[in-house]
Amino acid sequence: MVSTTLNNAQYFPWNWTITSIDPAVHQCPPASSLLGTFAAVNGIVSVIAVIFGHRIILQKISCGMFGKKGSRAWTYMWLLPVGLQLSANAIIAAVIKRTAGYHADFKIWQLMLFLVARPRLSWIVLGGFAFQARKPSRKRSEPLIPVPYASPGFKASSPSLQPYGSVYSMGSYDQSSYSVDHLLQTSPNPSIYAPATTDDTSDDYPWWSAFMSQFIGEFMLQTIALYIMGLTAHFASGHGYYEISKRKLYHSLPHGAHMMYAGALYYLVAGSGFLLFASLFIFFNIRASKYIAKANTPAIVLVLVLLLVSTWMGSWIFWAGFVKLAGNLYCPPKLIHQGVIWIIFSTIGIVLGAGM
Structure with missing residues (x-):
């Protein structure tokens, strides 16, 4: 089993690994725990986003400092969620590298960029609430x-x-x-x-600022993630792993490798469409003096489903294949610590990203 896992290193487009020096003392977490950490973080952060991404709730807990109606601070506050996500990844990389009993030969920036490709859900959940308008107050x-x-x-x-x-x-x-x-x-x-x-009769979309800052931030993070996905797809293409005509080579690949390469390619194709749509959507809303778009429920549901089956699903396929292929070659310690770091930094990004 160990020799098979070591042989799987040849299918990686990178040369770093995270291994336990003594598996009897420091056991590697199973693939279900690694993916379960992502799922738990997604669920918790999504709930937090709905609560603290609400303009009025944020306005009350910040004593009026944040959550101002009609604020367009999201046009630049998206920098904070992006910076916080990269910072969280860098801290996690440093924690892994400095944990005794493990051999981690990556550089901090390598794992930081690699973790950018993890699936994130809160921005899609906020999108489901962003178009919900509060009834305006009467004169x-x-x-x-x-x-x-x-x-x-x-x-x-x-x-x-x-x-x-x-x-x-x-x-x-x-x-x-x-x-x-x-x-x-x-x-x-x-x-x-x-x-x-x-006169308080103007439309109020209490989740709009939080959604836009997260949406633009996700746009930037997914642009960065294209580096990892492109590197993986280029590696697989260069070795002929996508060529079904080479039946012997194609069928000799481990199932995890098939998933990882397929997820990377799917991410690139679906991500191109998403990034094109996102860039136009962001450009339109930045140019608009105020939020004037109207959307009906079927249209919102359709867009959210498309987002779920595009880059978000591509990220899951990529990571599911990677952890299955890597086995003991990707043995990160302190999964709970990683999850807590992501939750804390994501929450700060949601609160600050909602705007002043």
Whole structure:
């Protein structure tokens, strides 16, 4: 079994591995645990994204600092989710490399870029909520601030009873000076006596900022992941692993290699369509002065399904094939630590990416 696993290294387009020095002391996690970590992170981060990606919730917990209505901070705040994901990957790579009992001959940047290709789901989940609009508030008018009543003949005994100008005089009470017009003219802040009308009838999409920052961030991360997928597909193509006509060579490949190469090729093909669509979508929304697009439920469902079966599915196929092919050659320690790091950094990216 060990010799078979070592022979599988020839199917990798990279020359680094992560192995346990003493498998009896440090056992390698099974493929189900590796993929299960991705699934758990996806599920937890997606729930967090729906909660803390909501503009009003974020506005309340940040005391108004974040979650401003109509904010277009997502046009640049996507940099934070991208930077945080790369930072999380770099920290995980450093943790693996410095864990005693394991041999890891990769460079930090190599594993950092490799982990960018992991599947992420929260941006798709946010897309399912991003087009949900809150009902706008109605216009409301506040009445004039009540003017204190004073009976005829009232005489003020102190200048402190003269709030604005000569509403009350030191002599006899002048009822004509008690009019609203007089208050508006003599008050140092006449606006407090005017009817306060607020117009809050514009559309409000509370998940929009969080979705757009995550969507643009995912666009950039998937562009980076094209390097890993392209490297894998180029390696397989150069060795003739895609040529079904070479039946002996094709059927001699391990099943994990077939999945990894197929996932990389699928990612490249589907990813090209996604990146084209995403670039147009991002360009349109950046150029728009405000969010004006309307989408019906069937259209949203169709787009989300297409996203799920494109690069997201390609990532899963690639990783499922890789961990099955690698076996003990990919033996990363501290899976729980990795998951916690991804969850924390992803949560920070969602909160900050939602905009100011």
